[in-house]
């Protein structure tokens with residue numbers, strides 16, 4: 001299946017999801033303004049909407065997250081006021097070009113920043129763990145974070161070779177995490193490792209369990225990473241570009257695997273990607289990041305079919321086949337890239353961060369930072385001209 005076909009099919013699937021969501025809304029579910037619920041200790045700084053899934057409090061509520069790096073060349077404001085929620089069982093995709101602050105957001109949540117230089121300087125990351133406790137990960141101790149990383153939040157990175165240890169077999173590494181989290185005996189852990197390899201679709205698991213990482217293909221190694229990440233049945237999986245290094249067929253298999261296991265475990269996923277085509281495949285909601293901020297968010301169908309921010313529109317135009325699909329262009333697929341670069345995080349301009357690249361920019365855009373504006377239907381965009389842009 002090519003990317004164009006994949007996106008179309010996924011959009012059709014998402015349209016079905018939207019119908020269900022609309023039905024739920026019609027049935028009386030409400031869009032609520034986060035941070036304004038009774039007794040909520042976390043005061044909100046910006047307008048962020050989320051459909052009330054009825055499942056109660058979000059698994060993760062991030063408010064006004066700011067993460068800066070002190071470098072020889074100045075203060076790098078990688079993440080500069082990010083807010084979002086992830087509901088139980090939901091997949092939120094965070095999408096944006098390289099350098100927009102996606103990985104730093106996930107490393108901040110996991111407390112895995114390069115601590116010599118990087119620091120969360122502001123914000124709240126309220127996480128609800130399996131035992132029902134909600135705590136702010138920003139102020140959690142290293143011991144508490146180790147417990148959370150092992151039991152409640154798992155992470156998958158783009159390149160499994162950096163996370164897998166080359167000198168141990170994959171079986172030993174899965175067993176290690178199983179022993180740690182489920183307190184099994186060694187033989188039982190080995191059996192659990194074989195079972196996990198089967199679950200993630202590795203054939204001849206009894207044999208492959210003794211492979212070293214370098215004996216496996218990239219796709220297989222990523223399956224092993226998925227197995228390790230899910231061995232503790234986390235509440236939240238953070239997947240940072242998990243399929244970027246893989247070819248399209250293997251990518252689709254890994255995404256299917258993650259979705260299947262998500263249904264079985266009931267976990268939430270924070271899915272980070274630079275590829276809007278993948279967003280349609282995996283997520284219910286999407287947050288578009290630019291220059292350390294969220295510039296648009298909403299449910300996937302709304303954002304992909306009725307984008308309100310010029311940056312999102314530019315990203316959508318850069319999905320291969322997108323222009324051909326709209327009938328604008330015949331001939332071979334062409335990748336349209338947004339002209340210009342992400343602003344330097346050490347020296348961002350006043351006003352809208354996208355102004356230098358935006359064909360709709362006017363003087364008022366450069367005067368002050370646009371707030372995230374409610375554009376209706378649970379969608380929000382950080383653009384003062386969204387009505388003209390979207391029409």
Ligand SMILES: Nc1ncnc2c1ncn2[C@@H]1O[C@H](COP(=O)(O)OP(=O)(O)O)[C@@H](O)[C@H]1O
Nearest residue numbers: 069076078097098099100101102103104114345
């Ligand atoms: N350890 C670090 N030291 C200094 N700057 C960093 C560090 N990590 C990330 N950055 C900077 O923060 C910005 C956001 O990076 P990142 O979150 O990795 O982007 P993304 O994942 O969206 O591609 C970039 O400008 C990057 O150069």
Ligand code: SF4
Nearest residue numbers: 352355358365383384
């Ligand atoms: S606020 Fe102005 S410059 Fe920024 S995206 Fe909207 S139209 Fe473009």
Ligand SMILES: [Mg+2]
Nearest residue numbers: 102103104240
């Ligand atoms: Mg990254």
